[in-house]
Amino acid sequence: MTTAPQLVVHRDKELMAQAAAARLITKIVDAQAARGFASVVLTGGRNGNGLLAALSSAPARDAVDWSRLDLWWGDERFLPEGDPERNYTQAREALLDSVPLDPARVHPMPASDGPYGVGADTDGADAAAEAYAAELAAAAGPEHYQSAAAAGGRVPTFDVLMLGVGPDTHVASLFPELPAVRETERTVVGVHGAPKPPPTRISLTLPAIRSAREVWLLAAGEDKAKAAAIALSGAGEVQAPAAGAYGRSRTLWLLDAAAASQLPRDLYPPASP
Numbered sequence: 219m220t221t222a223p224q225l226v227v228h229r230d231k232e233l234m235a236q237a238a239a240a241r242l243i244t245k246i247v248d249a250q251a252a253r254g255f256a257s258v259v260l261t262g263g264r265n266g267n268g269l270l271a272a273l274s275s276a277p278a279r280d281a282v283d284w285s286r287l288d289l290w291w292g293d294e295r296f297l298p299e300g301d302p303e304r305n306y307t308q309a310r311e312a313l314l315d316s317v318p319l320d321p322a323r324v325h326p327m328p329a330s331d332g333p334y335g336v337g338a339d340t341d342g343a344d345a346a347a348e349a350y351a352a353e354l355a356a357a358a359g360p361e362h363y364q365s366a367a368a369a370g371g372r373v374p375t376f377d378v379l380m381l382g383v384g385p386d387t388h389v390a391s392l393f394p395e396l397p398a399v400r401e402t403e404r405t406v407v408g409v410h411g412a413p414k415p416p417p418t419r420i421s422l423t424l425p426a427i428r429s430a431r432e433v434w435l436l437a438a439g440e441d442k443a444k445a446a447a448i449a450l451s452g453a454g455e456v457q458a459p460a461a462g463a464y465g466r467s468r469t470l471w472l473l474d475a476a477a478a479s480q481l482p483r484d485l486y487p488p489a490s491p
């Protein structure tokens with residue numbers, strides 16, 4: 219089922235990051251109160267890392283029981299462990315190293331120098347994607363999670379899945395027109411020839427993304443304005459992957475005014491005088 223996108227526009231990207239962090243804290247606290255734990259999928263990129271940094275300095279950050287939080291990733295750049303360009307490295311720096319997470323609940327995507335890669339070779343990323351799909355399937359236990367997702371795989375039910383929106387409308391590592399965005403069977407795929415470096419990546423697929431309860435798309439900055447306008451104006455998901463990202467109960471676009479500046483007026487009417 220497609221949930222219609224809801225838009226929240228903040229004054230600037232700092233405020234957007236702070237408001238999104240506050241929203242995420244509430245969501246995690248509510249899920250932990252209801253079910254004992256929460257499950258969140260992180261995104262890389264400037265807006266995702268901005269949110270994590272804002273969360274790190276949020277006054278209410280310790281309302282979260284960090285030991286009962288499952289963390290997954292929407293995508294990863296297939297690089298060696300500790301590489302500064304890895305989404306996992308950047309998330310650790312922004313937040314994860316400063317909160318008492320349970321390491322068994324933190325699920326980074328594999329690195330290119332781990333068991334699935336010899337350097338950043340193509341087969342390595344495919345094998346790493348398969349391994350991550352297996353890890354997701356193993357966590358999709360019937361006692362805690364509702365089974366979901368792609369025809370060919372199960373994933374845990376994510377409370378919130380966050381996605382940065384690239385200036386070319388990519389989300390996770392699903393780039394316009396590349397094979398990964400057309401995937402309907404697998405939950406995780408290797409991505410080759412990405413137009414944004416590095417070219418080799420690992421990504422959740424659209425069916426896996428759509429299994430989340432809530433999908434939040436983060437777009438702040440002028441360079442996201444065109445992408446937001448295209449994705450929210452009825453573009454196809456192969457040409458504009460962000461258009462195909464929605465949650466089962468909610469799809470939320472969190473924007474700043476600059477990223478909202480090219481939205482059609484019926485979606486984001488100018489403020490009345």
Ligand SMILES: O=C1O[C@H](COP(=O)(O)O)[C@@H](O)[C@H](O)[C@H]1O
Nearest residue numbers: 261262263264265382383384390
């Ligand atoms: O490379 C990536 O880019 C997107 C968007 O990043 P941004 O810096 O333009 O906000 C990000 O969401 C994705 O996780 C990352 O791997």
